[in-house]
Amino acid sequence: MSEGTLYDKVWEKHKVTELPNGQDQLFVGLHLVHEVTSPQAFGMLEERELDVAFPGRTYATTDHIAPTEAEKRERPLADGEAEEMLSALERNTADNGITFFGFESGKQGITHVVAPELGLSQPGMTVACGDSHTATHGAFGSIGVGIGTSQIRDVLATGCIAADKQHVRRIDVEGSLGEGVYAKDIILKIIQELGVDGGVGHVYEYGGSAIESLDMEGRLAVCNMSIEGGARAGYINPDETTYEYLRGREYVPEGDAFEERKAYWESIASDEDAEYDDVVTVDADGIDPLVTWGINPGQVIEIGESIPAPESFDSRTDREAAEKALEHMELEPGQSMLGYDVDVAFLGTCTNGRVSDFEEAARVLEGNTVAEDVRALAVPGSETVREECERRGIDQTFIEAGFQWRRAGCSMCLAMNDDALEGDEVCASSSNRNFVGRQGSKDGRTVLMSPAMVAAAAVEGAVADAREHLDDDRSGTAGGVEEVAD
Numbered sequence: 303m304s305e306g307t308l309y310d311k312v313w314e315k316h317k318v319t320e321l322p323n324g325q326d327q328l329f330v331g332l333h334l335v336h337e338v339t340s341p342q343a344f345g346m347l348e349e350r351e352l353d354v355a356f357p358g359r360t361y362a363t364t365d366h367i368a369p370t371e372a373e374k375r376e377r378p379l380a381d382g383e384a385e386e387m388l389s390a391l392e393r394n395t396a397d398n399g400i401t402f403f404g405f406e407s408g409k410q411g412i413t414h415v416v417a418p419e420l421g422l423s424q425p426g427m428t429v430a431c432g433d434s435h436t437a438t439h440g441a442f443g444s445i446g447v448g449i450g451t452s453q454i455r456d457v458l459a460t461g462c463i464a465a466d467k468q469h470v471r472r473i474d475v476e477g478s479l480g481e482g483v484y485a486k487d488i489i490l491k492i493i494q495e496l497g498v499d500g501g502v503g504h505v506y507e508y509g510g511s512a513i514e515s516l517d518m519e520g521r522l523a524v525c526n527m528s529i530e531g532g533a534r535a536g537y538i539n540p541d542e543t544t545y546e547y548l549r550g551r552e553y554v555p556e557g558d559a560f561e562e563r564k565a566y567w568e569s570i571a572s573d574e575d576a577e578y579d580d581v582v583t584v585d586a587d588g589i590d591p592l593v594t595w596g597i598n599p600g601q602v603i604e605i606g607e608s609i610p611a612p613e614s615f616d617s618r619t620d621r622e623a624a625e626k627a628l629e630h631m632e633l634e635p636g637q638s639m640l641g642y643d644v645d646v647a648f649l650g651t652c653t654n655g656r657v658s659d660f661e662e663a664a665r666v667l668e669g670n671t672v673a674e675d676v677r678a679l680a681v682p683g684s685e686t687v688r689e690e691c692e693r694r695g696i697d698q699t700f701i702e703a704g705f706q707w708r709r710a711g712c713s714m715c716l717a718m719n720d721d722a723l724e725g726d727e728v729c730a731s732s733s734n735r736n737f738v739g740r741q742g743s744k745d746g747r748t749v750l751m752s753p754a755m756v757a758a759a760a761v762e763g764a765v766a767d768a769r770e771h772l773d774d775d776r777s778g779t780a781g782g783v784e785e786v787a788d
């Protein structure tokens with residue numbers, strides 16, 4: 303078993319007792335709630351006439367069903383089921399004294415975007431949410447776990463969950479990323495190498511020079527997709543980048559209290575001589591942008607590679623999965639993903655819906671227009687992100703290029719609102735899952751990639767290498783400067 307890792311330390315600090323069934327009872331420091339998975343759990347409390355144990359540690363927002371067109375946010379929502387979920391959340395949070403970031407709060411957005419940007423997610427915490435992408439919060443050096451309905455009930459009623467301690471795999475990502483290559487490419491590379499179930503029974507500790515040099519938004523993108531690699535959670539040890547990001551955020555204490563908190567944060571980072579159950583190294587030096595060619599996030603290649611033949615996979619499961627994927631995507635082994643026709647470009651989600659994501663995509667869009675037959679959607683991960691992009695004028699680049707600039711929510715990531723693929727449309731998407739039917743149409747096809755790559759696909763109407771547009775952008779600017787100098 304691991305020893306001296308952040309995971310071990312945070313686990314020990316939050317362990318209440320060992321339960322008779324061998325699991326540990328773990329205290330949850332921060333409980334995040336959204337409209338989809340919470341109504342039933344609140345119902346269970348009501349049935350037993352139980353109060354919420356720690357309303358002050360519980361924060362709610364609405365994301366999955368949130369309409370992303372301003373005029374569709376009027377209540378009651380046109381979609382009856384969505385309205386029911388939203389009003390249940392409003393009622394449950396109000397009845398129990400829980401803070402709810404609704405449409406009018408100015409802070410509404412995707413749970414995993416909102417909690418980090420408000421400074422709610424902090425190092426050394428246990429974070430739980432009825433959502434599989436709760437690992438996102440591990441970017442701060444916390445242990446974020448997705449939980450099911452009965453566990454949501456348990457956290458609401460007791461502040462605790464019963465949990466099994468996992469093995470810890472250290473993933474050293476070494477090297478530096480080239481221009482136009484991002485955190486998203488790192489995590490896709492990791493999943494390509496270790497597989498979609500490589501992390502089963504583990505949490506991933508990401509480290510190494512490539513991880514250390516990422517900013518917090520990049521780290522959030524990496525940790526977000528831990529679950530896509532099969533890991534129960536994923537985290538990065540806190541460092542100066544983490545502390546500086548947290549300083550001054552709404553829920554982060556100031557002055558001496560900050561320094562005190564920081565001392566704790568520093569103490570929970572993995573020791574130099576920590577023992578891991580497993581250590582792997584991934585080389586990030588010189589990797590190219592990655593895009594998926596299949597129907598799970600592990601079916602992915604660097605943009606210069608060709609689509610593998612099913613026979614090239616060792617296991618029968620992988621071979622069959624590849625065959626199924628090629629059929630669904632209407633692709634052939636040996637083909638390049640470059641030039642694969644795209645109908646929809648979707649930029650947003652809890653993986654890549656933050657300011658730097660829009661900023662990078664905007665660099666590609668600058669001076670370009672979305673291809674004529676492409677429907678392009680930019681959906682900020684939160685209203686805070688939207689406002690910041692608008693303050694910086696980033697929204698204008700999107701609008702001028704021909705993107706629809708929307709309000710915050712999960713949107714076409716999972717299509718629980720009106721934003722969905724139609725028929726067998728192909729979507730260049732900055733999201734984290736390319737499962738069949740994921741984006742609202744059973745024949746719809748999803749190609750996962752970084753935000754800059756989504757922007758390039760929007761412009762070309764096909765999968766393209768964003769770096770060509772970034773180069774254009776740079777030489778364009780240089781030319782302009784020269785003209786002015788003349």
Ligand SMILES: CC(C)[C@H](C(=O)O)[C@@H](O)C(=O)O
Nearest residue numbers: 338339366432433434435716
């Ligand atoms: C609806 C929710 C429970 C789900 C999850 O658990 O992740 C969703 O967010 C997703 O990304 O598939």
Ligand code: SF4
Nearest residue numbers: 435651652712715716
């Ligand atoms: S953006 Fe997508 S992955 Fe993230 S919580 Fe929403 S539906 Fe899930």
